[in-house]
Amino acid sequence: MKKTLLFLALCIPAIFLGYVWHVGAWNLIFPKSSYDSVKPALPDTLNHPAILVFSKTNQFRHKDSIESGKTYFAELASKKGSGIFLTENGAAFDSATLAHFDAVVFLNVTGDVLDESQKKSFQLWLTNGGGWLGIHAAGDGSHISWDWYMENLIGATFTAHTMGPQFQEAVILNEAVDHPVMFSLPKRWIHLEEWYSWDISPRQNGFYVFAGIDEESYSPEERIFFGDMDLRMGDHPVVWGRCQEKGRSVYVAMGHNAEAFESPYIRQLLSNAIDWLASEKVASSDCSPYVGSKDE
16 A cells, blocks of 8 residues: 555656646746857858747747747748748847848747847847747747837737637637738638737737737636636737837737647738738838727
8 A cells, every 4th residue: 555655656746747748838837047159050041031930938838839830931931932940049149140030930939038138139130120920929928027028029918818618719800901911811710729818908009900809709718726817808909010110020829739820811821921021111001000990
C-alpha cells in the first residue's frame, strides 16, 4: 500500500507537468524573461517585399498554431514571390536587420521577449514606415509591461477568453468592406475560435476597426470552477489597426488553433493584411479615422 501511494505521489506530479509542457502552458506556470543577443544570419538573397515572422514565446506557447502559421506564411511568400525569414531570435530586432524587412508578423508571440534596445529599434522601424501584423496571443495579457506596444499596437487590455466551452463558433462582421485589409471577404462569416475580450474597444483609443464579432452568436463567458465572468463588450472588435506616422499595424484576434490557418477567410484576411502593411504606397483613405466607425 505504501509503495502504491509513493508511486502515485511521484507519478501524478510528473504526469501533470508533462501535460502542462505538452499543451504549451509550461511558461504560463513558470514564466520567464529571456533575451537573445546574437543576431541570426539572414539569407544571402531576400526578395522584396520581405516578411519577418517572429514566434518567440516566454509564456503560453500555441505550439500547433505556430507551426501551422509558419507553414501558411511560407506558402504565402512563395506564392507572392516575397522574401520571408522565420525566427524566434529576438536579436533580429536591431536596426540593421529590420531594415531588410517590409513587414513583421508576431505569430502568437507571448511574454517579455525583447530587451529595451530591441524594443526601441522595432518602434523606430515601425514609425519610419514598417508594417506590423499581430496574431491572437500577440494581443493577450502577457505584453502589459511594454507600454508603447500596448498603447500603439493593441489599444486595450486583455481581460479573459471564453471558457465553458473554450472554443465556439461565432459570426464575424466585416465593418470595412472597402478597405484593402478586408477585400474579398464577406460581410459575415463563421469562425471557430477561443474568443478574446478586452477592457474596452480599441476603437475608443483611435484604432480603426476592420471586423467585429456578433456577441449574440456565441456565449461570451468565462466559466471556471464555481465562478462565471461575463465577457461581453458591446462593441467587440476582433480585427483592428491604425496608421501611425509612416507605419501601419493590423491585429487579428483569431489564430489559437492550427486549423485557423486553413480557413479560407483567415487566409484571405492575413494575405490582405500583409499586402497592405508591406505596400510602399497607401491611399490616404486607408488611414481615415472613419474606417470601421460604428457611426457609419
